[in-house]
Amino acid sequence: MITIKSAREIEKMAASGAVLAGVHKGLRDIIKPGISSWEIERFANRYIAEHGATPSEKGFEGYKYATCVSVNDEVAHAIPRKELILKNGDIVKVDMTVNLDGFESDSCWSYAVGEVSDDVKHLMDVTKKALYLGIDQATVGNRIGDIGHAIQDFVENKNHMGDVRELIGHGIQPTMHEQPNVPHYGEAGHGLRLREGMTITIEPMVNLGTWEISSKMTPDDSWEYYVSADGSLSAQYEHTLVITKDGPKILTSQDPDFDAKYLL
Ligand code: MF3
Ligand code: CO
Numbered sequence: 654m655i656t657i658k659s660a661r662e663i664e665k666m667a668a669s670g671a672v673l674a675g676v677h678k679g680l681r682d683i684i685k686p687g688i689s690s691w692e693i694e695r696f697a698n699r700y701i702a703e704h705g706a707t708p709s710e711k712g713f714e715g716y717k718y719a720t721c722v723s724v725n726d727e728v729a730h731a732i733p734r735k736e737l738i739l740k741n742g743d744i745v746k747v748d749m750t751v752n753l754d755g756f757e758s759d760s761c762w763s764y765a766v767g768e769v770s771d772d773v774k775h776l777m778d779v780t781k782k783a784l785y786l787g788i789d790q791a792t793v794g795n796r797i798g799d800i801g802h803a804i805q806d807f808v809e810n811k812n813h814m815g816d817v818r819e820l821i822g823h824g825i826q827p828t829m830h831e832q833p834n835v836p837h838y839g840e841a842g843h844g845l846r847l848r849e850g851m852t853i854t855i856e857p858m859v860n861l862g863t864w865e866i867s868s869k870m871t872p873d874d875s876w877e878y879y880v881s882a883d884g885s886l887s888a889q890y891e892h893t894l895v896i897t898k899d900g901p902k903i904l905t906s907q908d909p910d911f912d913a914k915y916l917l
């Protein structure tokens with residue numbers, strides 16, 4: 654269902670988003686060579702609980718964790734693991750959804766582990782810029798296809814990287830995944846018209862190689878996650894945002910300076 658949020662609901666989602674952003678900010682000091690990906694899960698659980706919130710991914714379709722932690726060629730939905738030790742040069746994506754007082758927010762960030770190669774820096778840079786180019790299209794009267802088109806043109810035509818298609822952004826609130834679907838590819842001027850008060854996520858995943866992905870199962874066969882089909886490195890950034898008359902407003906911002914024009 655597509656719901657239009659009131660000012661009060663947007664405030665509540667922003668409060669949820671502030672907790673989520675706090676997790677990401679905290680992770681900047683935690684993610685370094687030698688930690689296991691489980692340390693990320695542990696920190697997120699603690700931080701979310703200390704702030705009176707709950708992790709919505711836990712229990713979602715049988716998922717057991719607060720975070721998805723996907724490393725290198727893992728594109729999305731990989732599980733945090735005690736035996737996975739992060740190494741210098743890795744890229745790690747941490748995706749989580751937080752619920753505060755019944756209000757959801759969803760944000761993924763990519764982190765460089767120690768010193769990464771110029772290729773990884775470039776991949777991260779392109780993916781983050783793709784997210785913000787998509788956000789810039791999330792204005793009243795634009796269409797869903799304008800968001801996807803901006804991302805696809807930048808990733809594929811300008812940067813010759815793989816723009817993942819199988820996993821997409823989404824409406825959010827009252828649950829984690831609502832209508833509309835928000836693909837990261839598409840045709841400008843096509844699709845649903847965006848309206849004031851709609852809350853959506855935009856969450857491009859970009860591979861250094863092909864856009865195609867394959868699915869894998871966890872060793873206990875209980876959960877499906879995704880890797881790039883050619884083994885190439887992958888990055889992702891995701892924000893939750895609200896469409897307003899004054900433009901798109903990011904509800905999961907970690908950086909008031911960088912995001913100045915996107916704040917409520
Ligand atoms: N946070 C993810 C998203 O961006 C959802 C992950 S699904 C889960 O939509 F089951 F792993 F939680
Ligand atoms: Co997410």
Ligand code: CO
Pocket residue numbers: 759822823854856891
């Ligand atoms: Co999402």
